[in-house]
Amino acid sequence: MSSGNDLTARARIRDAAIALFTERGIAGATIRDIAQAAGVSSGLLRHHFGSKEGLRDACDEFAMGQIAQIQMRFTESQAVGALAPEAMALQQYLVRSLMDGSPRGSAMFAQAVEHGERWLATTHLEASDPRAYAAVLGAMKMGMFLMRDQLSAVLGEDVGEVPGYLRMIRASVEIFAQPLLTPEQAGQTLKELDRLGDSLTGDERSWRMPSMSKD
Template sequence: MSSDSDLTARARIRDAAIALFTERGIAGATIRDIAQAAGVSSGLLRHHFGSKEGLRDACDEWAMGRITQLQMQFTDSHTLGPITPDVMALQQYLVRSLMDGSARGSAMFAQAVTHGERWLATTHVETSDPRAYAAVLGAMKMGMFLMSDQLSAVLGEDVRELPGYLRMIRASVEIFAQPLLTPEQTDQALKALDRFGGEL
């Protein structure tokens, strides 16, 4: 059975790994660097996680659990939770995990899509394909984080830090708060897609 100090060390290692994996990617973060950032020995890290791959799996599992918790809170309350440094770091880690080809990262995205479908069922949003709607919406939202370097450059401030992050999120809220197409344009576009689909 682990002692309280073991559990604390395990959490410190996980948090340090998430920060370094986010910053450098899986390949760029070494066991030694993670151990040093966590204030533990490489041997203790290996004792808890076995290997860097084991540590990555543990980080992905923890992140998946946390994001699921946040999604469930949003689905149940229809209220956005507070924006905290922890939430920001979690978003950045999940995007990096997907970029690095993590199987759990892909599973997290699939899980997010499923939660998105459940959320859609509780709203008045109209869609002929709830799964595609949830999947594309998730990909569009993640695109902001995938293009954080480009966004930071054109906005003149780092969107990974609070002032720039808030500016980015505020813009996304304003985008989602109002339709970009008129009802007539929407109808024309959908009919054109239907015609094109019928020709395949």
């Protein structure tokens, strides 16, 4: 069983890894750099996590768990705990992990979508395709963080820092607080989408959106 000091060291290593992984990406943060930032030896880091991949797994699990708790508290009490600087750092880490493009990042997004589906089932919201609803909503929310540089440039302040972050989140709350389409417009659009889907030819059904991959 780990001692209290070991648990404190483990948390310091994890927190240092989250910060460096966010700043440099998974490939750019070395075991030595993380250990140095945490004030421990590389050997102690390996003792706790085994490898950088093991450390990343622990960081992913911790960040996802913390964000899920924050979202649950907000849903239950509407307390704006998600605006705390600690939560901002975790959100930025999760986005960086997704940008890494690894199977682990993809699996993490899939897990987030499953959480979203379960949340959707507890609400009064209507969705003909709950999985697509949860997936697109998650992608839209992540998009704010993926476009941090572009948003910061047009807003004139860094949305990765508290004042800019609050401004960005406030705008998103105002967007979600009011419908952008009337019920009639939404209904007509959905009918047109159904009509379009039914009328597609074989060639049209095989069309694929061009990849945005850097590969």
